[in-house]
Amino acid sequence: MSTLHTVNKSPYERGSLDSCLAHALPGDAVLLIEDAVVGARAGSTRVAEALKAAMPGCTIHVLGPDLAARGIPADAVVEGVSVVDYGGFVDLAATHDKSQAWL
Amino acid sequence: MSYHFNGADIASDEEGYLTDLSLWNPELALLIAKDEKIEMSDEHWEVVNFLREYYDEYQIAPAIRVLTKALKKKLGEEKSSNKYLYELFPYGPAKQACKIAGLPKPTGCV
């Protein structure tokens, strides 16, 4: 039973991403959307470290159109995080047994 | 509300501002101007085109005092006075000219 976790709140403002990463299991996918995409920007930030630490077990994805809206280039995201479009979002939803939103 | 133009209905809000500014074109501007009882001269177009350029750059229809200040910089004192602009657009330069330019109502009008 794999799960797609979606997070839509900024990890700098709320604990949604931390809580999500603490509960996601190996084989799960985490997708950052809306304001959560600000956490995907590479750099020596607390959030970038948390994403890297989670990645051996989970795959981490970020929604491209939301990145672009916030002025973050696709090549400026944390290494290992994949940028997906809306079609990729659908694929992630389809390839996991269920999805769970962290609001 | 809407404007009947080239056999189509172009939607506007209740005050006559276009709801989709991408549908604007110079011929439609003439029709909106006619509704406002304005006959478009080169001087009218100068202001309307300026507003469109301003919107294109800043995504905002400027308030009247911002418009006069910016026009002064571009066209000089004579063509930016309140008197000059009100002669061109008697019911309010920012409001009427924005409507003809296909822009939303100016931000910062109180």
Place this chain on the structure above:
Amino acid sequence: MSDTKRFLYVNRKAPHGTVYALESLEVVLIGAAFEQDVSLAFLDDGVFQLVKKQVTTGIGVKNFAPTYRALGDYDVKKLYVERESLAERGLTEDDLMEVTHENDDEEDVSSIEIVDRARMAQIMAAQDVVLSF
């Protein structure tokens, strides 16, 4: 003018995901008509509002980022951005758009000032009215 008050608009949210950033900008533009002493503070996720090259076509919302550059025309000339908030998010001053206004000598000068957290606290403390978004 003796009844001029110091107004500070505090922006703490990332743009586009919620309506706070746009609401703040609209209130600033409308409020500018009252000729008060206006400053804007950008801290926490609010610093993302000023990041350059925001492209919103993919999410189907109007991009209001270019409107920050019109603030100078509205005589809003002081935009304080918190240094620690930028650094904590992997951002630097170079990631921010240019916002300018005309000084008394008719030269375009930057409206953005990067300040540290302690100075931001002082700026907040010095206001008559603080509006939070």
